[in-house]
Amino acid sequence: MDVTTLIDAVARIKSQADELTQQQIVDSLSRTLAEFTTSAENQVFAEAYSPSGNYTRLLLNDPQEPYQIVLVFWGPGRGSPIHDHDDTIGAVSALTGTAKEIKYIVTRCAGEQVKLTQGDEFTIAPGRVTPILPEDDKQLHLMVNEETRWAATVHVYLTAIHRYRQYEPAPDGLFRTAEISLWFDECGVGRRMPASTRS
Template identity: 25%
Template sequence: MPKDLKELIQKLREIFQDDHINVDEVRELMESYRSNPEDWKKYAMFDKQGYTRNLVDEVKGKFNLIVLCWGKGHGSPIHDHSKSDCFMKMLQGELKETQFDWPKEEGREMTEKSHSTLKNNSVAYIHNKIGLHRVENVSHTECAVSLHLYSHPAQTCKVFDQCTGHIAEHELTFWSIDGKRTPKKTTASKENN
């Protein structure tokens, strides 16, 4: 069991030296890390406009590790994960994950498959073969923080309109890198709307 976030990163880097990744091994490692705000508080940067993606560590072409900060009532759109495996660990608070089937055709409401509540230290996993999902902080009194590991990180993702199944491509950006705010863009980040 990693004693802190730094050791978790070290163990992830060891696992990702191989080209083939064992999903169960990565999930078990993510589950074994116990959230400690002292480990991740430097990455926990919030924005009133929407959730933030804060890069903690990356190995080009292998993985990126991101702290996502969810203000009260913030949520993601329904989205895919390109060719990435996505592991999501709760560090603080709770998030609601709703999974959807891929739309069969545009113009129809998307079908909800399941929903679950992710609590502190729990880990969820999703890949495009499983389906699509939306993640939300449904609390209007508490913020939430989650740690996401994307194996084969993507530069873009597809987002979906729940009512029509309409698909749009969105660029994935970081609100901060290694605890330092990235330069603000002149237009609002589409992924946080």
Template identity: 30%
Template sequence: MSALDLEAPGRVSRLRDIARRVAAEPSSWGVTPRFDAAARWYARLFAAADHEAWLLTWLPGQGTDLHDHGGSAGTFVVVSGALTEETVHAGTDGAVLRSTPYTAGDARPFGSQHVHRIVNTSAEPAISLHVYGPALTQMTRYRLADGALRVLEIDRAGVAW
């Protein structure tokens, strides 16, 4: 059984529905997406009692480290462009990464134990909308070495972002 199956009934699908709705209404964002060659740009759009939404931009080659969401479930929606998600899976010799491409309009829900990295492997800029529930309080960054996940750092809300 995956972590997605262990979530409270309807929680992940509700986050997906919120993400799709917010992604489809750019006039409600309150910010204009910007692109920064030095680092990925992101902005928190809003926080509710049980979830929050973030807007992220990605130039070609920009991506995240492997990370979790500190116990929060979520969904990301590709608003424009294309992104590749790499997820950790059990292989015959330990953990391996599996890549899945997503294009504009695709939504990717995930459970609270999800570990992944997202990269813009295309030649065009991309924009994505992310909804987490509950709101993020920390994220653990990892590296994959010798078939095992190793903790690099734990980032905390209000300190690291």
């Protein structure tokens, strides 16, 4: 599956979302994403890309579209803070390398601070997909590349995220929430991918 087919498939799922259950949406996204991330041609593109810094985030689809397909490059040992996804439905898989995901659950709110309990751990690899759902145990996570080489992950958000919350540890063992604007190093990259990655 090439990037244009991935974008078209996500657009189709988005257009049918009102008629589907959350599980049907996640299942459709997962099948599509697994096919995309196991494509050797897509992996070659990711391996050849030269990310800047230790972390690079590229929006593959057009920023005007109501969903987002994001390609993230993680330097060795780099990871994200604990964060949510603004209650969107989505899915994440690796295109190259692997990333460890740890889910978190909010177990108590105290004003602007919350108590978090660690949930499941999952190794994200090409073809292995983890869901993002509005439920308490499927919305918050952190990700980290524990390998000594770069990793690339693909994130599909069925509703475009513009702002989300990070959870920063406080001295008392609680976490303080901070609202963050989602940014991209480049937008619309998928439409400009080389023809060699398209079928």
